[in-house]
Amino acid sequence: MNITEKILAKASNKTSVTPGEIVDANVDVLMTHDLTGPLAVESFKKIGAEKVWDNKKIVVILDHQIPAESIKAAELHKTMRQFAKEQKLRIYDVGRGGICHQVMPDQGHVLPGAVIVGSDSHTCTYGAFGAFSTGIGSTEAAAVMTTGKIWFKVPQSIKTVVNGKFSKYVTPKDLILNMIGKLGVDGAIYKSAEFTGSTIREMSISGRMTICNMAVEMGAKNGIIEPDDLTREYLQKRVNTLPDFAALKSDKDAQYEQIVEFDVSKMEPQIACPSSVDNVKPISEVGDVPIDQAFIGSCTNGRLEDLRLAAQILKGKKVKDGVRALVIPASQEIYKQALTEGLTEIFTDAGAIVCGSACGPCLGGHIGLLAANETCVSTSNRNFIGRMGSTQANVYLASPAVVAASAVTGKITNPTAVLEAQ
Amino acid sequence: MVMESKINAPAIKFGNNIDTDVILPGKYLVLVDPYELGKHALESLDTEFVNKAKNGVILVGGKNFGCGSSREQAPLALKYASVKCVIAETFARIFYRNAINIGLPVIECSGISDLVETGDEISVDLETGKIQNISNGNKSLQGTNLPPFIMEILTDGGLIENLRKKMKSNDRI
Numbered sequence: 001m002n003i004t005e006k007i008l009a010k011a012s013n014k015t016s017v018t019p020g021e022i023v024d025a026n027v028d029v030l031m032t033h034d035l036t037g038p039l040a041v042e043s044f045k046k047i048g049a050e051k052v053w054d055n056k057k058i059v060v061i062l063d064h065q066i067p068a069e070s071i072k073a074a075e076l077h078k079t080m081r082q083f084a085k086e087q088k089l090r091i092y093d094v095g096r097g098g099i100c101h102q103v104m105p106d107q108g109h110v111l112p113g114a115v116i117v118g119s120d121s122h123t124c125t126y127g128a129f130g131a132f133s134t135g136i137g138s139t140e141a142a143a144v145m146t147t148g149k150i151w152f153k154v155p156q157s158i159k160t161v162v163n164g165k166f167s168k169y170v171t172p173k174d175l176i177l178n179m180i181g182k183l184g185v186d187g188a189i190y191k192s193a194e195f196t197g198s199t200i201r202e203m204s205i206s207g208r209m210t211i212c213n214m215a216v217e218m219g220a221k222n223g224i225i226e227p228d229d230l231t232r233e234y235l236q237k238r239v240n241t242l243p244d245f246a247a248l249k250s251d252k253d254a255q256y257e258q259i260v261e262f263d264v265s266k267m268e269p270q271i272a273c274p275s276s277v278d279n280v281k282p283i284s285e286v287g288d289v290p291i292d293q294a295f296i297g298s299c300t301n302g303r304l305e306d307l308r309l310a311a312q313i314l315k316g317k318k319v320k321d322g323v324r325a326l327v328i329p330a331s332q333e334i335y336k337q338a339l340t341e342g343l344t345e346i347f348t349d350a351g352a353i354v355c356g357s358a359c360g361p362c363l364g365g366h367i368g369l370l371a372a373n374e375t376c377v378s379t380s381n382r383n384f385i386g387r388m389g390s391t392q393a394n395v396y397l398a399s400p401a402v403v404a405a406s407a408v409t410g411k412i413t414n415p416t417a418v419l420e421a422q
Numbered sequence: 423m424v425m426e427s428k429i430n431a432p433a434i435k436f437g438n439n440i441d442t443d444v445i446l447p448g449k450y451l452v453l454v455d456p457y458e459l460g461k462h463a464l465e466s467l468d469t470e471f472v473n474k475a476k477n478g479v480i481l482v483g484g485k486n487f488g489c490g491s492s493r494e495q496a497p498l499a500l501k502y503a504s505v506k507c508v509i510a511e512t513f514a515r516i517f518y519r520n521a522i523n524i525g526l527p528v529i530e531c532s533g534i535s536d537l538v539e540t541g542d543e544i545s546v547d548l549e550t551g552k553i554q555n556i557s558n559g560n561k562s563l564q565g566t567n568l569p570p571f572i573m574e575i576l577t578d579g580g581l582i583e584n585l586r587k588k589m590k591s592n593d594r595i
Contacts, residue, residue: 022569035451039494042454046582048589065452072452121492121516137494137520139581146585151571185439186486190515219486221515276439363448363491382490384443386466391447 002157002254004192004224006247007132011115019156019255027057027144029109031118033100034062035365036138038079040119043142052087053148059109060084060091061100064359065366068094098331098357101125101213101299106333108238112227112245117144122299122381124215128208129235130227130248135216155192155221156257158183159250162197164265169415171309172207173301173379173399175199176214177270179262181280189219191257194250199264200225205234206305213300214381217277226250269414271377272397275385283414289396293376294319294407297328297355298362301379301400304334304341310404311343313415314350320410325352326368328360352407364388370395377406427548427577429506429527430556431480435540436467438484442496442517445488451495459495460502475503480544483510484535488517497521507546509534509553509565522572525580529553531565548576 001009005017012023032040037060044052052058060080068074077094084091097103101122104110112130117123119141126133136150144150160179180187193215200208208225215223227245236242268282296302296310307329319325327347329335335357338344347354361368362380369389370376376388376395383395396412405415444466446459453459464471481500487510488496497520500508507527511534521528527548534553538544542557551565568576578584 022571036492036494038454043582047585070452072454076452076454119492119494121490123492135492135516137492137516137523139494139523140519143523143581143585185489186512186514189486189512219489219514363451364443365448365451382441382443384441384490386447387443391466 002194002250002256003130003226003248004132004157004194004222005154007113007115008152008154010113017154019154021154022151023154024149024151025115027117027148027150028111028114029057029059029116030141030144031059031061031100031104031109031116031120031123032141033060033064033120034066034073034076034080035064036119036141038076039138040141040145041079041083043139044145047142047146049146052089052145055088057148058087058089058145059104060089061097061103062093063097063099064363066094066358067356069366095332095356098329098334099299099302099359102302102330102334105129105235106238106331108240111239111243112231113243113248117141117150121216122213124220124223125209125213125299127212127215127222127224128205129231130225130245132222132224134222153190155190157192157194157255158188158258158260159194159196159256160260160262162195162199162262162264164199164263166264167267169401170264170267170269171399171401172203172210174267174270175262175264176211177272177280177397178267180214180218180272180278181270183218183260185218185276185278187218188215191220193218193220193223195223195225201228204305205230206303209303210300217381269399269402271402271412272383274383274394274396277381277383277397283402283412286412289375289412291323291377291406291411292374293368293370294323294325294403295361295368295376295378295380296400296403297326297330297360298380299330300381302328302330302334304337306379306400307334307338307343308341310400311346313401313404313418314352314408315346317350317408319351319407323407323410325350325407326360327352327354329357331357361388377403377412379403429480429546429548431478431506431544433480433482433538433540433542433544434471434474435482435535435538436484439486439489440483441490442488442493443490445496446493446499451493456498456502459499463499463503472503475505478504478506480546481505481508482534482538483508485511487513489514492516494520494524497524497526501526509546511535522575523581525576527576529565531563533563537561537563548573
């Protein structure tokens with residue numbers, strides 16, 4: 001069996017499972033947030049259960065519409081606070097957490113081998129720690145709150161084998177964009193995407209999170225990376241007891257529907273052009289694209305490593321006149337560290353606005369929206385029509401290095417060009 | 423609200439990769455009334471969609487219908503915009519589950535994009551998965567059959583009603 005099959009077998013009390021089989025899995029953790037949570041609470045009440053199945057296994061994180069920008073959002077937050085209080089759930093309120101997919105692993109809610117579901121499609125991020133994690137809807141979240149179980153069809157698996165060393169200013173974001181471009185937005189539909197190879201082994205946890213985060217953008221049920229010493233090092237200071245995960249590896253004879261190889265050594269920065277995440281081109285083929293907004297943040301690329309990279313490029317420079325740059329650290333913890341390291345000062349000196357930890361403009365509901373005919377280059381994960389505001393706006397997805405360089409020049413730019421110009 | 427297993431309605435056809443942001447943009451996720459959500463269904467692609475759908479339609483999509491976000495508000499918006507059923511070549515998995523869980527029938531059917539044009543009168547049998555184009559000489563296709571436990575969720579009217587029923591009968595849930 002591969003790692004995903006092993007986790008699903010254990011969670012459904014079976015010795016083995018095969019793709020296509022339907023299993024009833026025990027859930028280890030359920031995560032919900034301020035935009036999908038209230039509907040889950042309503043469904044939970046309609047189901048008629050009085051208490052959740054296990055209040056220690058449900059985490060509520062307010063992150064999408066924070067701080068509340070409207071009375072409607074404030075009401076949603078109120079609903080979640082009341083529910084968390086009634087059911088004695090852990091809640092990360094405004095100013096106490098940040099983006100759910102950063103808070104979950106950083107606050108010790110993610111363990112290798114666990115089955116984690118969340119009412120957010122980017123829940124697949126926790127595969128970076130060797131967990132089976134996937135997004136579900138609100139009503140299904142309510143069902144999990146009630147029963148602690150969920151059905152899954154055991155997925156077929158695609159294995160990607162990644163080798164080579166990244167060139168300077170080429171990042172895990174470029175790799176995952178390249179993969180989505182090659183495999184397509186439905187290239188892994190219903191399937192598990194397992195990321196392997198020397199490049200993944202040498203990749204930081206932050207980079208692995210970026211990779212697994214975007215597995216859903218090629219339709220994958222989950223993205224997963226075998227946990228290793230780096231995983232242990234990252235998690236052991238964040239959880240009470242780290243389970244022994246030595247056996248959490250895909251067998252040598254594990255079955256894959258498809259094995260795809262990638263070599264990053266000659267890879268250029270990659271750009272997903274409007275309005276599909278698989279409309280990916282190497283930056284040299286993108287041409288002249290003037291921008292109105294540059295956004296560095298989101299569950300895909302709002303981590304310290306991303307902010308450091310952006311700061312390296314923005315240090316001592318100015319955001320081009322007529323362009324606004326937004327920087328949003330993924331969590332309060334990262335926000336604080338960015339302050340300590342002087343990154344925030346670099347951003348503000350450059351003329352960027354640094355906002356409080358939240359999802360920000362990524363999903364077009366809160367701050368930093370786009371007007372018609374405006375263009376944004378963004379480190380986030382989706383460039384669909386209307387995703388970030390106007391349906392006539394254009395969103396290009398890129399790495400934090402490209403977004404920072406583009407903020408300086410006012411058009412989509414390879415970071416090496418900005419640094420060579422010094 | 424128990425569901426009928428046979429549905430007849432005119433079709434409205436869309437292409438591949440219809441994502442949840444165009445089905446229901448993020449700015450409407452603060453709305454809680456499903457009828458309010460329904461007023462904005464697919465407006466990013468067709469500002470007249472809600473008007474065209476108001477007497478009941480079958481939505482036909484290409485590959486990867488409903489890709490993107492986990493927002494259950496997307497299938498809810500379709501349901502409350504009088505969409506009776508969605509047939510697509512393939513579905514994004516979260517949308518697919520969400521639709522079933524809120525009692526919106528979804529059928530995967532290879533070749534559906536070629537069989538149907540907007541305006542055609544379509545007949546769907548949820549039990550058998552058979553899809554007929556009444557406007558086109560009753561040409562038919564076989565959609566993927568839903569497993570019995572999923573069919574049960576749908577015929578109960580969604581996951582909430584299904585769980586309520588099971589809790590009432592003291593079934594294992």
